[in-house]
Amino acid sequence: MNKVCRFCSAKLWHGGSTSLCCANGEVSLAPLQPLPDNIKSLYTGNDTNSKHFREHIRGYNSMFAFASLGVHEDFLPPGIYCFRVSGTVYHRIGHIQPNSDNDRPKFAQLYIYDTEHEIQTRLFWNRSLNTDILTTISTIMATVSPFVELYKHVAAAIDDAGDQGKDIRMVLRADSSKDPRRYNLPTASEVAVLLPNNPINCSNRRGPRNMLQLYQDAMSIVRRYGKPDLFLTVTCNPCWPEITNELHSQQTAADRPDLVARVFKMKLGALMEEIIKKELFGKVLAYVKVIEFQKRGLPHSHILIILHRSAKPITTQDIDRLVCAEIPQNKTLQNLVSKHMMHGPCGLANPNSPCMKDGKCSKRFPKSFSETTLIPCIRDVMI
Numbered sequence: 001m002n003k004v005c006r007f008c009s010a011k012l013w014h015g016g017s018t019s020l021c022c023a024n025g026e027v028s029l030a031p032l033q034p035l036p037d038n039i040k041s042l043y044t045g046n047d048t049n050s051k052h053f054r055e056h057i058r059g060y061n062s063m064f065a066f067a068s069l070g071v072h073e074d075f076l077p078p079g080i081y082c083f084r085v086s087g088t089v090y091h092r093i094g095h096i097q098p099n100s101d102n103d104r105p106k107f108a109q110l111y112i113y114d115t116e117h118e119i120q121t122r123l124f125w126n127r128s129l130n131t132d133i134l135t136t137i138s139t140i141m142a143t144v145s146p147f148v149e150l151y152k153h154v155a156a157a158i159d160d161a162g163d164q165g166k167d168i169r170m171v172l173r174a175d176s177s178k179d180p181r182r183y184n185l186p187t188a189s190e191v192a193v194l195l196p197n198n199p200i201n202c203s204n205r206r207g208p209r210n211m212l213q214l215y216q217d218a219m220s221i222v223r224r225y226g227k228p229d230l231f232l233t234v235t236c237n238p239c240w241p242e243i244t245n246e247l248h249s250q251q252t253a254a255d256r257p258d259l260v261a262r263v264f265k266m267k268l269g270a271l272m273e274e275i276i277k278k279e280l281f282g283k284v285l286a287y288v289k290v291i292e293f294q295k296r297g298l299p300h301s302h303i304l305i306i307l308h309r310s311a312k313p314i315t316t317q318d319i320d321r322l323v324c325a326e327i328p329q330n331k332t333l334q335n336l337v338s339k340h341m342m343h344g345p346c347g348l349a350n351p352n353s354p355c356m357k358d359g360k361c362s363k364r365f366p367k368s369f370s371e372t373t374l375i376p377c378i379r380d381v382m383i
Contacts, residue, residue: 001246013242013266020262036140042133044249053133054250059126060133064141066108066151067091096154096169111151112158218288221306225286228304229312230322234271235300236264237340257297264299275305281322282311316373 001011007025022028035043042053053060070090076082096112098105106125110118119134141148158168222228238244238253242263247253253260268291274280276287289303313319328334346353346361355362 038136049133052130059129063122063126067093068107111148112155221286225306229307230305232303234268236298254297268301283308319373
């Protein structure tokens, strides 16, 4: 990042817009408070505890959560697992104390009930966590978090009340000075009414109506300009220097999805400029592209390109001009192709490869070598 926003001092890449960070000075946010030294050392240290903390960071985050996730999960047919939610997402706080003495406290109850054995109770729910790290985080939370202070105050009030402690309640009250449309307390499920004679807005991105509209738009483009000539797939590389140069100590690309998304968007924009404006493959009549995110968080894009009649690949020479299925002589390009574009090893060399099914490569490798480019003969079939 070699550019600094003159309004908020955010770091940007060359060509990046200041509207991304602060909307050209229209948005002003209070600076973040510095991390406590003990937490910072867990994020950046090389000792055993620091490595354990980063490896199990989701477990520690869940262990100190005040609320649990409340959803109605929509189960899909057998296949690749996908966590899909139907309806509203809730934050469940529950009672301030367990329902009975036999129930173990969890979530916010850990800050009130049996605070002397708080660490042992947390370990009961997740025994893979480290006692010293739990103690460190618990101490820091009690020092810096106003919510922990509130719950500790309730715990002290319950202890002081003795047998009358069961009548103590903690009540959430809305601040009347805030905008009630944004800061209102959850009271009941919101109900939306659709009037059949009124038009329905399709601006809800990734909603069913929006996805249907995008599909119909794509089909209209094909109907108008013809079938696509090129299909390109662009995948984000977490080893791009624009990503690795901006990572902090002990960070990986998986820790910075914001960085990954921004770099990929710039790279994709630069590629589209080469294809559309600079006519890398020839004059482009139309194109359709979509960006998807893989399970591990890396984005990739699929692009369909419809070329002008003068640029359409018809002969084998036209195809060779666009595609090269050979290992380049240039050493730099050779390393890139060998690392990112070659399949395998699989088969006898690596029988545990993900592509292996029933002892054979599901991608049908190795394939027979061809000296020249071949265009398969497609015959019209009359029914």
